[in-house]
Amino acid sequence: MAPSADNEGFPTTVPTTTVVVVGAGPSGLMLASNLLRYGTRVILLDDRPDRTTTGKADGLQPKTIETLKQLRLADELIRNGAKVHDISFWDSTPTHPLRRTGRQLHYPDHLVGASDPYILLAHQGMLEDVLIDDIEARGGRVQRNSPFVSVNKPPSGELEVVYEDISTKSKKTIHTKYLVGCDGARSKVRTFIPDAQLEGEMTNASWGVLDGVIDTDFPDLWSKVAVRSHTAGSILWIPRERGMTRLYVELSSTDGEKVDRAKATPEYVIARAREAMSPFRLEWKSIVEWFGNYVVGQRVARNFSDPENQIFIAGDAGHCHSALAAQGANTSMHDSFNLAWKLNLVSRGLAHPSLLSSYGEERRKIANDLIAFDAEHVAAFEKGEAALARNFDENIRFISGVGAEYTPGLLTKSGKRSGGVKAGSLMLPAKVTRYIDANPVDVQLDVPMLGQFRVYLFVPDVNAGKGFLDGFCEGVSTALREIGEKAAESYAEGPRGLAESDEYVQPDRYTTMSQVVTYGLVTQSSKSTFELADLPEVLQRSRWTVYLDDVEGCTAKWMGQLEEQQAGVVVVRPDGYIGQTATWTLPEGAAAAQWVGEYFTFCT
Template structure:
């Protein structure tokens, strides 16, 4: 069904306008599902010249993935894309488990909160359900605003390194359908987001799949039900000793999704929607289950696999999403994990295209996301076995043990060159993890805000300088020395920021009309790469912005007061929640990566000599470990594109 708000009809798009879309790109993306679109959204906003190719004639119109986990909702909020989905989707807060047998009727065994506050701290403690096509349409509309479009009916065939002047770039070959014409484009980087049977993956050496022995076979049906089953608006698992199990997922527009797992591959090819309906009726009996309408039916096989590599040895070609890992749909992880693959890779590619990234930064993509993929497969293997086994108690225990991971809050990266400072943590903010949700008051306009979401996504690192008491002489000296040293001519951050200013002058972020109210210039005062934030417990009436050193008073929109614990999810102030509290005279700095993950944390005692300068040098050392001041950007591709109007956007 077409998305009526965006009015995106099914039609074949026009061919590329060669005058506006050159054949030389910074990044070529194959696949326009959630992973490919998320990557294109990030790169498009950051001014990276990007091409998206997809062999399908249109976006997903019905079915496929449907569950958005809490941390993915926050990611979409960071991109300013969550409002429509939060408005139109179904929020599911609980999970119910039922059992029936030949000797006892189907009955509810348990009803639980899906994400208990005692286990996981979330801004959105629910699953948001809406079908993949709606999510794709939101992402496509954002691409239009950035001047990008999807090249439909383009099938990837191969890639190779160029020759002569373009020897550092890749030549990507595609066939356009139905004409079957061969098309060649040049790109510095190629990313395959083209699904479980990825053709890009097949052209990267050593990407053979590492598989778990279990494979599952599924029938799935989306439709409007006529039923007296009482838990139709909860996520529900029903076990029948005679007939197997059913997973029920409530959906938008009064739809319900029914999953039926087959026991072998022999039957799945012959499964049709009538079979799924009858099986659901048998499992849910004695409750009445009829379908008023059916929107989508699918049957498919899912294997639990992880690719052995997520990139080629030259770090020019990558895979993401289902191209790099596949698993069962039982815990609503596939689309979420895929989108976060792209979230992780996008900001790193931006810095690499601009020449700011040392090789270790791009190498970290495979290291970080492969860990997550294996963590997911291990969880999914256990979770799928518990569902198939029909032991409700063991399934509930498995779910509780993995609640943080399922929600996304427990998706953590190991210590590395970009994640360190573990011995400095006393609170819930830890390197390799996302910032916990916290409330604070923005000084300049007295608005209480979610600190972790307040700064818009501009591809910047956020540097939170935490000084509980701004009135002490040692604290004042710390801030002044930190500011002076960071802004000095010798500072690595200053030299890098000057290079970034030139890079963004040559390759600017697009001028997007939809960003006019975000006032993004507020966050680029010091640098295109860094936003400095000040977090303090000092009452507002005790200091003025003008009394702060220049690093902070020139960025007034990122000065925060830690004074609204009653608004927090746990009733805590931000500083003790993040850092476990600071001793008298202690200050801290929290570096946050562009994807919202904590990069590093360190505390200092301000009574010690030259501590402000030491903190500035620590910042230089941290960023110098994976960033560089370039002589010039790697790519010559232009990113000067105009946002697409609504008519052109609808063609996508």
């Protein structure tokens, strides 16, 4: 539970917390929601007086949908959002009028393999409402009218964050261990991080954006559409919730002349769109929102944190790029998703502070991948269908988010194998049957996000693998005993922030063995061949994560082909990335346990 800002329950007159988050957009809200869930105290400051009612970042990618499902927050957005499954390409040239030149699935299964293979369009305010509700359900809140002013680092080591309380027009101070700036492209927190300026290109590419209900005879109104006209630039159509459509209308190309800001009125943008879409009729029943002269640049901050790992930036504060590929809120929330569990473990004293360095290493890599892709994407958009289709095919896994991968490091260790899942990449979606209640579940969604790791054992035949399981479970109990005991104390003192809805999730089912690790078993043995009571105690106590691989071949998907004399072990990080994976022979249970124990050397 977060302390309230009026300092209730704390002895000093200056409020104390663990993390101050500045900015209640998607990345700040995701961060606060995660931290509360994991049981880390947080104060979330926002300069605005109220919730967002406008916003450009409205497209949720397949990986983001998966993340929201893992957090049990996706239902309402999926029910109410528009789902874009396909993209069509249109162009006109001096010799032929506007015509469709191609149509394809946006996220083909063979290239992406996402369980929700679509872009979910939902107004930024809808997404933020879901996160705010979750924050409030866990005892937190957004502190409005509170712009961040400055941060001091006294020798004591504890940060002093100063913000303005607009309602009383006074400066106020908070003592905190960590500060995270989720305060957008013009981040003020960023200015307190040495050597963190944005680097990259600003171009003259500029777009007008219109959201509204369209009346047209253009046939592909409900697909994503990339239009390239020879007379009036390019247009991107994106269907939206509530019968609306978003149009991105190109006002100036990358190499074009800069657009005069005064010229970019809605009338001008509409006129340009009509010209590009001719001969189709293009009328608006209503225009709900518009942004003119949205200039495209691709830039990344040189550093995402200070050298002491006390001050961080996430989201647009760390990277900016075009809105065309609908990446913004997605990457931003995943910055937070990466940072939250690390802040939780380190602030609890369960991991060495150096763990926090991995945040910048990992997320700057993704940000650089993103702007590299984005620059190509904007260029391809201007070149037309063939270039854009090629750009899509090459980058589609990355665009979807399921292809965002980390390079080897402290948390992503290459293992003794290749094929199947690999360290630094995400869990692969796979359906399995939960042993205990015969429920078919998605293995990547089933375990709730509690800030803990997961260790999955793949044992094709439970009875043949009994020796491996016994050896592994005995070894791992020893190897992770100390961290387990320390975690038990920590969570007893500072429990996770439970929402009322967690009564239905029963999170306790997943931390029976340890607050830091959930153990799971995936086996091809049929249910009738073994009882839970036949398993070693670690797995008996982990009974909610014993799975039968009888639906679509989870074992093959995750491990490649496993021989009967082999077992697979996969360590999954709290954010769903594979930490390490290896194949063992059945006599090697104890060795596999030791190898798992070694992964956790960053735990103190």
